[in-house]
Amino acid sequence: MREISRRSIDLLVLWNISFSCYLLWEWHSCQVVKVSEHASWSGCFYVQILQTALAAVRAPENLVEVITRFSETGEALVSSVDKIIFVGSPGVGRMIMRKAADTFIPVTLELGGKDPFIVCEDVDVAHELKDFILLNLSQLPEDMLRSKREQGKQLKTKE
Structure with a gap:
């Protein structure tokens, strides 16, 4: 028997979780998704679909969680995870990078679009x-x- 460590990865995204994030589950990572406050309904709806699919294959029910709130919630999230993935504006990306640098959290940024x-x-x-x-x-x-x-x-x- 082999022990598999779980990692926590924050996804801070403008709209929804990209389907490419399924790969993170293969790495035995849970995901905390903070969607934009302007996309709360669609983000929550999409996560319900994902959680139904995960339940169908008997995956842990809390593998994906969604959080909707304003920027202070995102700020709290970036200080206590193993990795951050952010899609959005260069200004917010810069703030996330500064905050993550304090605790050496690796960050992937997709900025500008x-x-x-x-x-x-x-x-x-x-x-x-x-x-x-x-x-x-x-x-x-x-x-x-x-x-x-x-x-x-x-x-x-x-x-």
Whole structure:
């Protein structure tokens, strides 16, 4: 028999927990998710779905917990865990990094979320437009891999 240590990982996210966080369970980690106060309902709803799925496979019921409150709650969370994953603004990311540095907690940050979609003049615009639409409309709402704006001159398709 082998003893498996449990780690506590805080996820401080803007919208919901990304599906990629399932990997954390493979590392025998529990997750405390602090969703934005502007996304409390959807965050809680999503966690209920996850907890139902976990119960179906007889996983520990408290493997994922969600917390909704304001910034002071997030501040309290970042001082007593083994790792922090934060998705959000550079300003808040900087504050989290400073707080985590006091206790040497490792931090993963995904900041800004302004992903460019660059189209050069020598490409088939119709083909690239199709890919652009597919990428931007087929991703999950919490996915940060999405172009947020277009900039520059308007390109016309070749007819």
